[in-house]
Every structure is written in C-alpha cells, then in structure tokens.
Amino acid sequence: MQQNVTRNLSLDAAVEDAERRYVAANPNSQARFEEACRTMPGANTRSVLFYDPFPVTMTSGDGATLRDLDGHSYTDFLGEYTAGLYGHSNPIILDAVRKALDGGVVLGGPNQYESRLAELMCARFPSLDMVRFCNSGTEANLMAISLARAATGRSQIMVFEGGYHGGVFYYGHGGSPINAPFPTLVGTYNDPQGAADLIRENADDLAAIIVEPMLGSGGGIPGSPEFLQALRDGADAYGIVLIFDEVMTSRLAPGGLQEKLGIIPDLTAFGKYLGGGMTFGAFGGRADLMGRFDPRRADAFPHSGTYNNNVLTMAAGVAGLSEVFTAEAAASLNGAGDRLRERMNEAGRRTGAPALVTGAGSILGIHFQDKPVHRPDDTEATPAAARKLFHLEMNLRGFYLARRGFMSLCLPLTDRDYDRFSDAFGEFLETYGDLLRDGRQAP
Numbered sequence: 001m002q003q004n005v006t007r008n009l010s011l012d013a014a015v016e017d018a019e020r021r022y023v024a025a026n027p028n029s030q031a032r033f034e035e036a037c038r039t040m041p042g043a044n045t046r047s048v049l050f051y052d053p054f055p056v057t058m059t060s061g062d063g064a065t066l067r068d069l070d071g072h073s074y075t076d077f078l079g080e081y082t083a084g085l086y087g088h089s090n091p092i093i094l095d096a097v098r099k100a101l102d103g104g105v106v107l108g109g110p111n112q113y114e115s116r117l118a119e120l121m122c123a124r125f126p127s128l129d130m131v132r133f134c135n136s137g138t139e140a141n142l143m144a145i146s147l148a149r150a151a152t153g154r155s156q157i158m159v160f161e162g163g164y165h166g167g168v169f170y171y172g173h174g175g176s177p178i179n180a181p182f183p184t185l186v187g188t189y190n191d192p193q194g195a196a197d198l199i200r201e202n203a204d205d206l207a208a209i210i211v212e213p214m215l216g217s218g219g220g221i222p223g224s225p226e227f228l229q230a231l232r233d234g235a236d237a238y239g240i241v242l243i244f245d246e247v248m249t250s251r252l253a254p255g256g257l258q259e260k261l262g263i264i265p266d267l268t269a270f271g272k273y274l275g276g277g278m279t280f281g282a283f284g285g286r287a288d289l290m291g292r293f294d295p296r297r298a299d300a301f302p303h304s305g306t307y308n309n310n311v312l313t314m315a316a317g318v319a320g321l322s323e324v325f326t327a328e329a330a331a332s333l334n335g336a337g338d339r340l341r342e343r344m345n346e347a348g349r350r351t352g353a354p355a356l357v358t359g360a361g362s363i364l365g366i367h368f369q370d371k372p373v374h375r376p377d378d379t380e381a382t383p384a385a386a387r388k389l390f391h392l393e394m395n396l397r398g399f400y401l402a403r404r405g406f407m408s409l410c411l412p413l414t415d416r417d418y419d420r421f422s423d424a425f426g427e428f429l430e431t432y433g434d435l436l437r438d439g440r441q442a443p
C-alpha cells in the first residue's frame with residue numbers, strides 16, 4: 001500500500017493523496033453525484049450513505065460482491081449496516097420473493113406469510129409473546145415507545161448518549177434537531193449507577209427506557225451486563241417499560257442479545273435482515289402490552305401501515321429465518337466475526353499501530369486509538385482523518401465498509417475473504433501506523 005511513497009507524509013497529506021487516487025478512479029460516480037445534487041440535497045436520501053468527496057454509486061451485487069458505476073468490484077464488509085446479512089442474491093430468498101411476486105402484490109388483506117413470520121420470531125426471541133410488523137426500525141421504535149406511553153399514561157422516555165434508534169431518534173453528539181419531540185432524559189451508556197439514579201429521580205413520569213444492548217452506529221460498544229441489568233431492575237421497580245432496540249443486535253445470537261445475556265425486555269424493536277433484505281420493521285413483547293392493539297377490543301390502540309404485511313417482505317422474512325439464518329448459521333457467522341476481530345486486534349498489537357476493533361460477533365467497529373472504548377465519547381480519540389484514510393484505502397483495495405469504521409458480516413463471505421481483509425488491514429497498519437499515531441497526538 002504505497003509504503004515508500006507515504007512514509008514521510010503527514011496524516012492529512014496521506015488523506016489528500018488517497019483522495020486524489022479515489023477521485024481519479026471514480027469519474028462516473030462523481031458525475032452521477034454532481035448530477036443528482038441538482039434534485040436531491042447533497043445527492044442524498046439517506047444521510048449515512050454520504051461520505052466525502054462523494055460516495056461510489058452501486059450498480060449491482062451478488063453473493064458478497066458489489067459492483068459500482070466505474071466497473072470496480074468490492075467485497076462487501078458493510079453488509080448494508082446489518083440488513084444485508086443474506087448477501088445480495090441468496091437463492092432461497094430470491095425464490096421466495098419471486099413466488100410472492102407471482103402471487104400478486106398489494107393484496108389488501110391478511111396473507112399466508114405474516115402469521116408464519118410472527119410464529120418464527122416469537123419462537124426465537126425470548127421477550128416476544130406477540131409481534132406486529134411495520135416498515136422500518138425507526139417505525140418499530142416509534143411504535144414501541146408510543147405503546148409504552150399510552151399503556152403507562154406517562155410521558156417521558158429515557159435514552160442513552162450515543163444511541164441510535166432511527167432517523168428521528170438520534171442521541172449521538174448532543175442529539176439531532178429533528179428528533180421526535182418526546183420529553184426525553186439522556187443517560188450515560190454503560191453507567192449502571194448513573195442510570196439507576198436517573199430512573200429513581202424521574203420514575204413518576206417515566207414511561208419507557210429504550211436501549212441498544214450493544215451500541216451499533218455509536219461504535220460497536222457492548223452494553224455491560226451490569227448496566228443492562230440495572231435498567232431491567234429500575235424498570236421493574238417503578239413499572240417502567242424496558243425496550244431493547246435489537247434492530248442490529250438480533251443477529252448476534254439465535255435469540256438476539258437478550259437471549260445471550262439472559263436479560264429480557266418488556267418490548268423489543270426489530271428491523272434490517274429479518275425482512276430478508278426487503279423493507280422491514282417489527283415490534284413485540286409482553287402479551288398484556290401487545291394485546292392492547294387487538295382490534296376486537298372496544299378500547300384497542302390503532303396501529304396501521306399500508307405495507308406492514310407486504311407479501312415481498314413477509315415471504316422473504318419467512319424464508320430467511322426458517323431456511324437460511326438458522327441457529328447454526330447464526331453461531332457460525334458470529335464465530336467468524338469474533339475470529340476476524342481477534343485477528344485485526346492482533347495486527348494492531350503486532351504492528352504497534354493504534355488500532356482497536358470493538359463490537360461483538362458479526363458486527364465490528366474499527367477505531368484507530370489505544371484508548372479503550374467503554375462509552376461513545378471514548379471513540380473521539382480517533383481522528384476523523386484516520387477514519388477517512390482507512391476508508392478510502394480499503395475502497396481502493398476493493399473492500400466496502402462504512403466511513404465510520406463500521407462493518408457487518410454477511411453469510412456469503414468466505415474464509416478467503418476474511419484472510420484477504422485481515423491481510424489488507426495489517427498492511428494498512430504497517431504502512432500508516434506512524435502517521436496514525438502522530439495524527440492522534442496532534443493538537
């Protein structure tokens with residue numbers, strides 16, 4: 001990786017050099033980007049997909065391979081931010097979608113797939129007595145929170161700094177001006193005592209505590225069992241609804257992190273891969289809470305959504321959960337992720353470069369720092385320039401991952417892909433380790 005050329009550069013100069021090569025390699029993506037800027041703000045309809053100077057435009061994918069508008073191929077280590085668990089062309093999923101298409105779409109009634117998917121999910125995730133479907137993880141969290149508020153008659157919700165529960169539930173870096181306007185308390189992630197105190201002080205009007213059992217977009221930071229248990233205990237003590245957002249983490253064990261940790265929330269929000277790669281969200285949990293939506297009740301809460309039970313998602317979800325992402329497949333993919341993480345951390349130790357790979361199982365977060373990561377603000381020790389350099393260099397080497405260093409593995413990745421990726425990671429650290437260390441220490 002250009003070791004001789006870059007040895008004497010600063011981190012910023014190395015980024016500039018990588019960016020120049022990236023721009024030269026992607027003229028068609030750049031042209032598409034500039035054209036799209038005329039009608040879409042920043043050529044973008046999903047903030048996370050933007051990175052500077054412009055993102056590559058994808059044209060197709062199969063297995064674990066992506067192709068872009070300039071003819072490059074990438075091995076996909078992003079896995080569509082966990083939604084792409086099955087890869088881009090799993091034959092069982094594609095068959096299920098084709099069969100559903102052949103049966104006609106927008107049927108306007110219950111269909112033969114939805115209760116099967118509900119059964120599969122309730123059998124799998126310990127907190128689920130009952131489940132309902134929606135169209136995104138954001139919507140799943142919105143419904144779970146709204147259910148908790150309506151059922152308890154209280155108004156406040158408790159979230160955690162660095163948490164992400166969807167486009168209107170972003171609590172990193174001081175939050176977002178377009179967050180849903182619920183009265184919100186923001187606690188510190190992985191601080192059991194602080195959380196217990198905050199719950200006790202606000203118990204009277206606290207409807208729900210919502211938490212990712214591992215922060216996904218916040219840096220791949222597992223919640224400690226003590227922290228998550230403190231939330232369970234606080235919720236129990238004051239009749240508060242504990243919601244686990246397992247939109248990302250449900251893939252980390254056959255029954256999600258709740259099963260692995262043995263801490264069972266009252267409600268759980270799901271999304272991503274569980275729709276087999278189609279638009280998906282679901283929320284579910286205790287029968288007494290979910291039963292409030294039973295339309296046979298005179299006082300039923302409404303929950304609507306034209307596409308909640310669309311046949312493509314329901315059919316793909318059933319096929320994926322029953323035939324592809326079995327308990328054995330979950331164990332195998334997460335084992336591969338644990339091994340990859342260990343190899344990458346070993347590369348950091350071997351080269352002496354500041355590098356730390358966090359996460360659990362098939363979700364990985366890469367940070368260029370020595371400082372351990374327990375809370376989201378710990379990841380600020382990695383300079384933005386280091387993340388950009390790594391992202392561009394890996395892109396130029398044919399590996400697709402997120403600018404922030406987020407990766408999630410998909411089923412079609414092979415041992416050879418893992419070998420190639422860890423070799424490239426080791427080479428990156430050897431080439432740029434000194435610059436990463438200097439950049440980190442810069443004022």
Ligand SMILES: Cc1ncc(COP(=O)(O)O)c(C=O)c1O
Nearest residue numbers: 136137138164165166247248271
């Ligand atoms: C933990 C978590 N919750 C909720 C969401 C929102 O899901 P969606 O993008 O389907 O609305 C995401 C998406 O990345 C997520 O990571």
